[in-house]
Amino acid sequence: MPASMISSGAAPTVGPAPIPVGEILPWAVFGGLLLLLAVYFVGAEEGATSLIPGMYVHEYLHDGRHLLGFPCH
Numbered sequence: 001m002p003a004s005m006i007s008s009g010a011a012p013t014v015g016p017a018p019i020p021v022g023e024i025l026p027w028a029v030f031g032g033l034l035l036l037l038a039v040y041f042v043g044a045e046e047g048a049t050s051l052i053p054g055m056y057v058h059e060y061l062h063d064g065r066h067l068l069g070f071p072c073h
């Protein structure tokens with residue numbers, strides 16, 4: 001019997017490799033900024049706070065605004 005088939009009694013531990021915080025932090029900040037930008041465009045891109053003139057962005061995100069419960073009309 002080969003030595004690799006002999007059970008040592010302990011199950012091998014297999015798990016995800018740890019990710020260092022320094023590697024994931026820039027991506028977390030980037031994702032957070034994208035999320036904030038999305039929340040701005042869905043929730044506040046209309047009227048006095050509008051960055052883009054016209055109603056195109058407002059109408060494009062209109063269903064999302066109502067789905068998330070932002071005040072609209």
Ligand SMILES: [Zn+2]
Nearest residue numbers: 062066072073
């Ligand atoms: Zn509406």
